[in-house]
Amino acid sequence: MPKLETIEQFIKMVESNEHDKAIEKFYTIDASMQENQAEPRVGRDNLAANEKNTLLKVKSLVSKCVRPYFIDGDHAVIQWFFRFEWKNGTISEIEEIAYQRWEGELIKTEKFFYDPKQF
Template structure:
């Protein structure tokens, strides 16, 4: 079960824009991430590599914490708002819920819930 302090440390790294570092520091070696109903991706190294590839596509990724953080035993629920902006200044925003299952002080499973229609560039 993660401490509130550990979860807040994770959130601080994500809010600072170091999304790949958050994966490297706070996810278990065999962690998985799942986007909505897509198949999960497994393995911290793969997750960090894919995160760096996503980050490289955009000139900016601004991250905001929305609402309270819910912690109940090994379950943590976070509402994030991400704004992705490309080199031309075109952007889109994703408002998502991250449902995390922790083992000790590391994230073991994470599933993201969001409307895929938000990914349309505006």
């Protein structure tokens, strides 16, 4: 079960747009991420590399936790708002729910729920 301080540190890193570094610090080596019903991506290094690749396409980014978030034992639910200004000049705004399963102080699995029409 994660400590409240750990969740707050994780949120602070994401809100600072250090998404890739947050993955490196707060995910297990064999962590997985899943977008809606897509196949999960597996492996912390793979997840961090994917995030770095996305961040390379971004001109500016706003990342915001929509509080409150919820913790129940090893599970956490966080609502996020992101505003991407892409280098190609387009803008995407997305709200999503992240459902996480923690192992101690690290995220083991994470599934994102959002309306893909937002992109």
